Amino acid sequence: MKQMATYDLMETMRNTNEWLGASARAMASYPIFGMVPHPMFKVMSAWGRVTERSFARMTIKPAWGIRTVVGDEGRDHLVQTKVEIERPFGNLVRFHVQNRREKKRRILLCAPMSGHYATLLRSTVASLLPDAELWVTDWHNARDIPVSEGKFDIEDYTQYVVDFMKHLGPDTHVIAVCQPVPLALAATAMLAEQEPEAQPLTLTLIGGPVDPDANATEVTDFGRRVTMGQLEHLAIQRVGFKFAGVGRQVYPGLMQLSGFISMNAERHAKAFSDKIIAAARGLDSERDDHNRFYDEYLSVMDMTAEFYLSTVERIFKGREIAKNEFVVNGHKIDMGKITNVAVKIVEGTNDDISAPGQCLAALDLLTGLDESKKAQHLEPGAGHYGIFAGSSWRNNIRPLVLNFMDRHSKHEAKANVDATPVAQPEAKPVVKLAASKD
Template sequence: MSAIPLPVYQLYEWNHAILSPWRAVADATRVFMQNPVNPLSQTPLGRGMAAAAELFERTTRRYGKPEFGLLETMVDGQATSVHEKTVWHRPFCNLIHFERMLPAAHKKDPKVLIIAPMSGHYATLLRGTVETMLPDHDIYITDWIDARLVPVQEGEFSLDDYIEYVIEMLHYLGPNTHVMAVCQPSVPVLAAVAVMNEDGDPRAPASMTLMGGPIDTRISPTAVNDYAESKGIAWFKNNVVMAVPFPHAGFGRRVYPGFLQLSGFMGMNLDRHVTAHQDFYSHLIVGDGDSAEKHRDFYDEYLAVMDLTEEFYLQTVQVVFIDHSLAKGTLTYRERLVDCTKIINTAMLTVEGEKDDITGTGQTEAAHTICAGLSDDMKVHYEQPGVGHYGVFNGSRFRSEIAPRIGDFIRTHDQDLNLIASKAKKTKKV
């Protein structure tokens, strides 16, 4: 007789509900102990109680979706306001445009579609990526929607749907769009570009940049890759897929919960996270506000997670980490074989991090072998020394060394800029 599975997701929700009044008490304690009118606020006891209360509240909180908060950027040395605008919508995704209020004389910048990973965290994880690219590019980004918020009647969302969404967004943005895929979306983006190139689609992107993506996980397999392959798809279906509990809008939808993904990521570096929280407590005690604020900013983002649909999650595990379908040339989209050798009109840049422990070195570069029909002058590979997975798309090395290379690559293959340069050249000759 098989055991009745525990309603883990429901227990998780109950746990949050039970802790709610205690979080309220902890927050009130923090406010009281930090109030300058309170004489205890200036004592070691008062600071210790305030720090402990904040630490408890933060470690038991459910973190909501963060904001991008990008209200301004620098264009041509001038501060320019930025407005977030949803320009395209589907049940599982919004397309956000970071609209810059540019002067009329400003020349047209390359149009870039950033495909954020749908792997548990929100698109705001790429805030630094967007912020770095904004001054010189017209930026759009996929804002994936938490599956527990999507009613069951909206239907399923599979890997095929993901690829279709990418194609539809590229159609919406029109010709001469440049697409950037960060980590997980490298596979569906490469598939979408292959389909569009094979169809001779005039709205196929002018270039694609694949960053830290698991194109071929047989190369330099990481702990993440080994874990997926050793367990098998049946284990994932039976152990990590759960029904969304009431009262969420997606009640009844089968999902891979974000809190499980987060637990896995934190478990890989548990000592580091424990130390970070100990340091946070110490910073609060001694009044090191800057260090404490950095901790808050990081974990406000890191601990905000979203659910993935069952079909998308299981298909991704099967196709990318177990079957290696794209690398072997057996991946299908809507029962149609995806042939990456048909990519001939979309230039490709692959970027990897030397110390990436999630996507091993060489996994993204494998796209160059798969895209055998693409001429050498249309593909470039770059490995950034000294960075891990997140350093590929964020941080000081990204800003100073990776982003400029991406910008140069995009401008080299931008059809509008090439047309302007060609006309200028002809005018000069005349």
């Protein structure tokens, strides 16, 4: 009950701040105050609007907001998201482009489960969709999953990725971003050993902690300083009575968000004060840069306690992936079994989350893979976000990744544009189950 009371206390504080913002906005917006020549009321109203929106966003899953894609013929095509595999802790979602010729590139984008929703990769999806058929792992908020659905740890995550790869088949290119990098690598190794005919064509690993000790950061240092007992005591709580997952042990999204903000507290404080001043002057807008960024940044999700704790204990502290000692459902995974899947590593020189070298360590584990199938790229001046969603991704990294896919594909790059229109396949039913070197 103590853990549950703390969880409900955090939600009460969030709800109270949202209410205070709404109250200030409504009171300061009374028309009668227009007769008082004092800026206090405009500032109060602006503070209320910004505060109400900010705290309200913390409980809302953002929409993908990708409505159309321009086809090769220059015409807009509508985009529809479809769930192809539905599971308790996460779905496989396809971005289906209507009335477009089927693209030869088929990409599975493994989104991170690290506090934010898969929509954090919205710009990544939008950049890949014109040139590929695209699927994304869409993870669920743990507070909305009943306790009766059981546990979900890194072994379950890996098995989900394996099943998604099997579903899409061997003509698939896999891209893993940040947190799922080591688990996507393990999933590929599982397929290589157990069902080699289902292996993807390529695996692109972007800024993930394969070996956290290769280049320590503040994130990895924290994992070293805190014991598992301390971490469980400080970070884990039980979902409160308001949600479907009542009683489930989680690492709360609101607690994660406080950690995110504390890392750059001064910058966030200035961003909000500037936004309030702009709103008071009438210079803001619904979809300005501030709102677009913070609508996503402030939307957080709970992680299951077992997933968070097993990630820290086995990936960061025990370094099971780095030591090639990772076990899934009692079976030891051998990264050396990967012999046919081309692997590309992407890192950024200014990445302060997964520093250069942490992801590159994957290539040393691939002892059975020919050097011609290994590639790496270190993007100068790019931070963690930039290597998968910023200008570095759009201008430099994305073209390299697509070229890498084409070189190691069964199809030539030119085959991505077929001269003959192909009829769109019927929608698959939802399946419900319990420096560069190229």
